[in-house]
Amino acid sequence: MAGGEVLRQNLPEKLEESPSGANELHVLAVDDSLVDRKVIERLLKISSCKVTVVESGTRALQYLGLDGDKKSSIGFDSVKVNLIMTDYSMPGMTGYDLLKKIKQESSVFREIPVVIMSSENILTRIDRCLEEGAEDFLLKPVKLSDVRRLKDFIMRGEVKEGEKRCCKRSRSEDCSPSSMTHPCDSSLLSSLSSSSVLSPLSPSTLSSKKSRL
Amino acid sequence: MDVLQLQRKLREHQAAMLREGFLDDQFSQLQKLQDESSPDFVIEVVKMFFDDSEKLLNNMTRALGQVPVDFKQVDAHVHQYKGSSASVGAARVKNVCATFRNFCETQNLEGCVRCLQQLQNEYSLLKNNLQYLFRLQEQIQAAGGSIPTIE
Numbered sequence: 001m002a003g004g005e006v007l008r009q010n011l012p013e014k015l016e017e018s019p020s021g022a023n024e025l026h027v028l029a030v031d032d033s034l035v036d037r038k039v040i041e042r043l044l045k046i047s048s049c050k051v052t053v054v055e056s057g058t059r060a061l062q063y064l065g066l067d068g069d070k071k072s073s074i075g076f077d078s079v080k081v082n083l084i085m086t087d088y089s090m091p092g093m094t095g096y097d098l099l100k101k102i103k104q105e106s107s108v109f110r111e112i113p114v115v116i117m118s119s120e121n122i123l124t125r126i127d128r129c130l131e132e133g134a135e136d137f138l139l140k141p142v143k144l145s146d147v148r149r150l151k152d153f154i155m156r157g158e159v160k161e162g163e164k165r166c167c168k169r170s171r172s173e174d175c176s177p178s179s180m181t182h183p184c185d186s187s188l189l190s191s192l193s194s195s196s197v198l199s200p201l202s203p204s205t206l207s208s209k210k211s212r213l
Numbered sequence: 214m215d216v217l218q219l220q221r222k223l224r225e226h227q228a229a230m231l232r233e234g235f236l237d238d239q240f241s242q243l244q245k246l247q248d249e250s251s252p253d254f255v256i257e258v259v260k261m262f263f264d265d266s267e268k269l270l271n272n273m274t275r276a277l278g279q280v281p282v283d284f285k286q287v288d289a290h291v292h293q294y295k296g297s298s299a300s301v302g303a304a305r306v307k308n309v310c311a312t313f314r315n316f317c318e319t320q321n322l323e324g325c326v327r328c329l330q331q332l333q334n335e336y337s338l339l340k341n342n343l344q345y346l347f348r349l350q351e352q353i354q355a356a357g358g359s360i361p362t363i364e
Binding site: 033034035036038039042043045046089119140141143144 | 239242243245246248251254257258261262264265292293295296297299300301302
């Protein structure tokens with residue numbers, strides 16, 4: 001199904017298909033601490049997420065293909081990330097800097113939810129991050145319950161978007177394949193040309209901002 | 214010593230470490246992340262923490278030996294150590310780091326040097342206690358028993 005394949009590649013929020021066929025959340029975790037990287041990786045893996053861990057904001061941007069070294073202008077990347085979790089305090093590029101860079105992107109990348117993690121409970125910091133578009137602010141050490149809550153939230157957002165899009169046949173340019181449910185006829189997908197850009201996830205679905213106050 | 218006795222010893226030792234504040238709940242959280250697919254997770258994380266500790270303690274020592282002392286630099290190392298100790302549940306180490314950071318902020322060299330000493334002591338105690346814990350675990354596993362987790 002060539003049409004569907006092309007469309008799927010444009011969706012960074014598409015859930016990864018694991019070998020077993022089950023849909024997995026792909027999380028990009030960013031932390032300069034070796035110990036914390038190991039812990040967050042385990043937390044995510046045990047929560048059935050696909051994990052990529054990097055040690056800096058620079059590496060994160062490289063991984064996403066946002067470091068200015070773009071391979072193609074269409075942004076056909078094999079990288080699909082559903083969530084970014086980044087430490088706040090990092091040398092060089094802080095988590096806040098990374099958040100800003102991602103939110104400044106005028107592509108589907110800015111729709112990827114970004115969560116900030118910090119060992120310091122500083123109100124102004126939390127506010128700043130949320131204002132800049134962070135999905136949530138987690139106090140370290142991050143717990144399994146935090147990850148589960150995040151995962152549920154992201155997955156619900158995926159389902160809602162999928163249902164919302166698939167059922168709006170009147171606005172065909174908005175209708176795009178959902179990775180979670182496919183109530184749409186697959187023939188609808190193949191009728192869409194590859195140049196019809198999918199509408200990114202609407203901010204309202206994913207931006208119920210939470211604060212740890 | 215048989216498996217049951219070893220397991221009891223392990224439970225008692227873990228309980229003591231919690232009671233005396235060497236470890237906090239975060240350590241139990243880490244144990245929950247260990248399973249058949251990652252059977253040595255806790256030991257691996259702790260080993261990383263030990264390496265991190267030695268590196269950071271050395272950095273702090275060097276930074277405090279400079280003339281003049283760059284307290285921001287010292288604080289950066291302490292902040293990192295506070296973070297990783299919190300991540301493994303090393304409560305006493307973490308608490309000393311908190312005090313240490315205050316001295317960095319007020320640029321109190323004497324206070325900093327005292328804290329560094331305390332940190333080295335706490336780290337040493339923690340390391341010995343954890344290594345004893347892991348030895349018990351090894352013995353239990355060698356005898357075919359299972360590792361009781363902290364309740």
